[in-house]
Amino acid sequence: MFSIYLYSDSPSQSLVMQDVTDFLTDLGLSAEFRGDFLSYLSLAAEEMAELESFLSRARVFNIETPVDFFETHPPSEPFEKELYDGFWVQRIFSRFFLRKYLGELAENGFHAVITGRLLGTYGSRRYHARVIISGFPSFISTSGLVEGPARPKEYYFLKAEFVRSGKNLSELDEAFRGKFVDYEDERITKITGPYVLQPLLHHFSGKEFCENPGCALFNSHWQKEVLDIQYSGLLCAECESEIRKIAKRR
Numbered sequence: 001m002f003s004i005y006l007y008s009d010s011p012s013q014s015l016v017m018q019d020v021t022d023f024l025t026d027l028g029l030s031a032e033f034r035g036d037f038l039s040y041l042s043l044a045a046e047e048m049a050e051l052e053s054f055l056s057r058a059r060v061f062n063i064e065t066p067v068d069f070f071e072t073h074p075p076s077e078p079f080e081k082e083l084y085d086g087f088w089v090q091r092i093f094s095r096f097f098l099r100k101y102l103g104e105l106a107e108n109g110f111h112a113v114i115t116g117r118l119l120g121t122y123g124s125r126r127y128h129a130r131v132i133i134s135g136f137p138s139f140i141s142t143s144g145l146v147e148g149p150a151r152p153k154e155y156y157f158l159k160a161e162f163v164r165s166g167k168n169l170s171e172l173d174e175a176f177r178g179k180f181v182d183y184e185d186e187r188i189t190k191i192t193g194p195y196v197l198q199p200l201l202h203h204f205s206g207k208e209f210c211e212n213p214g215c216a217l218f219n220s221h222w223q224k225e226v227l228d229i230q231y232s233g234l235l236c237a238e239c240e241s242e243i244r245k246i247a248k249r250r
């Protein structure tokens, strides 16, 4: 039977994985949480060191320049805080996974890692933070939920004011609390479930999103949309029937 395999990679501490798998099983899907991705690989110390050195090369050093994986950076060179090139992280994770579990590729499964890493993709001359990266494995980034979808316009307007007058930005965050997803936001659990469905749909149909702004597979660009649409977890009739069809695949 077709199965969804979920892994974690230091996601937001407020994430409750059991609730995410319950959301998926309620749609008729078979979902299993396999724990921490790197622990699941149970790498030997030298393989772990190799993986870490690869990951350090996937870091974004300049938001306006695509990562050159084969370029080495001196350890002192500053880089964009915790932003990684999502496709390089995907290649690295997939390489180590297949080295250990090549046989799984022949099985009928979908693999997704819920990560706390901030993943970006390069386009229109700069990196953009992403909530999801489809592929093998797929990623759902809980940091991407915070940094990807835009906050209310007034937030950015006031932020510029705050920066100009040297005021503390935490006051601004306090004033807008609840209006955007925050790092340890307890709403992250309910929002993550629907986001697993986007790369899942992509895996089977090549499309990630639904045009219906009332459907949890809608491509939200604003925090308000995420908090209304993904948080509701509701699918339009067509997407629900498509997901239930996927669930019945063997």
Ligand SMILES: [Zn+2]
Pocket (backbone or CB within 6 Å): 210, 211, 212, 215, 216, 217, 218, 235, 236, 237, 238, 239, 240
């Ligand atoms: Zn839909």
